[in-house]
Amino acid sequence: MPALPATTAVSIGSIPLGDVLAWTAIAAFVVAMVLEWLDAPDPARYLAAAAWVVFGVFWLTMVPHYYLEVKSPIQTLLTLAALPLCVYAGYLLLQGRESLLLLSKAIAFMGLIYLPAETIPFVKTWLIETTARQTHFGMELMGHSPGIEEGSNGYQSRFAFDPDVTVTGRTTYIIMSCTGIGSMAIFGGLIASVTASLKRKVTAFAIAVGVIWFLNLVRNVFIGIASPWGWFQQDILVHIATEFMGAPADRTSYIVAHNFIAQSLSIVALLGITYLVVRILPEVLDPLEEVLFILTGTEYDLSDALGEEMRADGGTSTSAASASESTAESGTSGESDPASTSETDSER
Template sequence: MPPLSAGTDTVSVVGLEYAGATTLTPAILESIQTTDMLAWISIAAFFVALVLRWQGALEPARYLATGAWVAFGSFWVTMVPYYYYEVQSPLQTVLALAALPLCAYTGYLLWGGRDSLFVLTKAIAFMGLIYLPAEMIPVVRTWLIETTAAQTHYGMELLGHSPGLVEGSNGYRSKFDFDPNETVTGRTTYIILACTGIGSMAIFGGLIAAVKAPLKRKATAFALAIGVIWFLNLVRNVFIGLASPWGWFQQDWLVSFMTTYMGAEANRVSFLVSHNYIAQSLSVVALVGITYLVVKIVPEALKPLEDVLFILTGNEYDLFDALADDHVRADGGSDRDR
């Protein structure tokens, strides 16, 4: 979603959302409907395939899951124009482009008999089950966005900034009301669903839910992952929310580079650098760290991760030996217990 024009409600988006300042033309509405349809179809197909497998219909389950993976990859491809033109995020654009061939290859492997991929399929299905209600149910979406905005504002207050919260162009009370005449760039940000951390929470929730392990360990891992994601996401929002209006990255050389080679607006450079480059890069590091914490508690989650590595590299990996320094077994025990 692009920022609103200067002089009215100059806003950069901390994330991605379909509505807001963008004019909802018939073409955009059709794109949104296609994207939503692919999301629902792929998640529903994943669940049906899992039910078929549970009932013993293995071949139909494979075929349906293969189609679901292709639909899931197609969903991400429809997001490419938003990531490239609106969000101007190289990382998200590349990942969205890579999604279709990777998902199609996953379906191909599943079709060919790699049945261990049903666990990864189950993980994706549960991720969708967690994320889609937050996206589609207005009361849930509103609560997540406005609660995150209030918590981010509190974090800003701890650092000596109290801009206040007002309703943004996305219709939620989530815009940080900095005075454009007092800030360096004249810009501000507002919180959308992507800023709540629900996407990352859904990833780990789905991964943990998909594997077989004692409920107590799964609940512990889930609580740890959610807590860490919530805290790091809050830090991220505060960082971007202050960097954008106060121009922390408005150095002349950086502005020149971004405007000349990246097509950025000059007064939007601090937002793009803090959001698209620094925060997103650190998010990848954070996800790796959280994954390590989760698999220390639920080592069963290593199995679908091994399949992910096989999809990416074509090589088989034994993450149990590579990551568990005390040789934790899939049942949660240890070689030292023998």
């Protein structure tokens, strides 16, 4: 949930409208979560329904940023779709679908993880500049050592490639959405929202964060090198970027690397991370089933679809246990602990 850039943001006083809407939605989700905990499901549903609508309006305010600034077709379409989907979620809550309170709870935890990192200055500075240093180290492993300087966002996060030496004369700098905190917040919210043993929740969270951090680092290095060195400056790609997206010709490599390759692979990566988390914490399938119901209007049993044989407590399913007992004199069932997100980069 990144704040809008100054060039497209609408503000209430000195506070961007996007920030006001995001904080309002998350605060309402948190209060709804508390009301449910206090065994007041009806007030919780009504408040969560209102929170979903505000949340959808927040995403609508992000459309100009993703369309005009980032020029990302994927993110623009997702933000456009967010409002009707969020309104539909609110409608379902008003109609009595209390199971959506679990997904509302997950959104509350996601916001509690992400928004402080976005809005507390020293935390934001640390995240951005640490990510920049780690990305620079990755570039050095690839034979590039441009150095780091202050970017237009005011942080020491811009990779100081010499424009007279590189192919495009452009470079990139790290912003908040390059840190991977958004994806980490998503999994953190899902994991925190479900009921399970602390050990399995901590294990699932550690694996999710570790994989996201590594893949995000690879992504930043890839984009950070591809943009200045013009890896995708082929004529056909330049034509698409300039004629259909209105981008400068020398920005083609950045757009291809970031908007098409990295974002597409990010979707695959998120699916893979979800699978790893589910193997440890199958309870997260419950809020994911609610997401699918909002998207399709159809009830799904993801445990059955994925062929999971784990109970909600992490042990084997009853049928699996019975099959095991039929072939062995004795056995035990207990907790199983298997060993096994940008949004956007900016450039100038």
